[in-house]
Amino acid sequence: MKNIENKVVIITGASSGIGEETAKLLAENGAKVVLSARREDRLKKLADEIGENAVYLKSDVANPDDMKALVSFAKEKFGKVDVLFANAGIMPGSSVSALRVDDWMDMIDINIKGVLHSMAAVLPDFLAQKGGHVIVTSSVAGTRVIPGNAVYSGTKHFVRVFLDAFRTESVQEGTRIRTTTIYPGAVKTELLNILPPSEEKEGWEEYYRQNGLDASSIANAVLYAVSQPDNVDVSDMIIRPTGEV
């Protein structure tokens, strides 16, 4: 039996793209999934499709009370939480000189603070039960410098550094909490929809259409990490299209 059956997995950013595909795949493999995002209609449709092993709560990762409510909801519905997949994120990319300061702050609120709020909500249970698994979606933009996407890249570096520091602390503290940071390259999702119309956006869309991976490639990576025996911590996984620099 794979180490996933009956695990309760909270997934933020479950209303589309990577989160949606991961929810379907984990549920097919026996997990119980708790779906979180802001678009309730999309969550409901997905939960209906998955069936009794899925529940959903409209929630915003930028709101700490929403994240606390999400963890309480998961425990009320399924009795416990085993895995947090902190996946919600946005990429309104632009050059620093464009001074799109509101976009910068939104990325900090969602890509950085969203991860922190969801972890702060779930960690009291993981610490008490001396176990659990935190999976976070960084990006290849979290492994190197991406001109034209500086703030996004910075948020994804934060995730990498923060989770690895937390992993090390967990080892030192003996809490046996597993961590996995996923670094996708281009994946065909709704991520680019937030960009205002421009030639550059069209260029990105064409690149993603031609080269982007299906979200199932990332879902497979999450399934692999979750399914490993408890003494195996798959700490970092880079999944990029073959041929992507």
Ligand SMILES: NC(=O)c1ccc[n+]([C@@H]2O[C@H](COP(=O)([O-])OP(=O)(O)OC[C@H]3O[C@@H](n4cnc5c(N)ncnc54)[C@H](OP(=O)(O)O)[C@@H]3O)[C@@H](O)[C@H]2O)c1
């Ligand atoms: N696609 C790629 O090429 C790629 C590459 C590297 C990394 N990533 C990362 O992968 C993750 C998932 O993105 P995706 O590619 O699957 O794009 P996506 O289809 O746009 O999905 C993003 C998800 O995040 C949710 N979200 C955004 N803001 C939120 C908020 N404030 N509160 C709760 N949920 C929020 C969205 O739901 P609602 O709008 O309904 O709230 C949606 O479900 C992101 O962290 C992204 O940075 C993507």
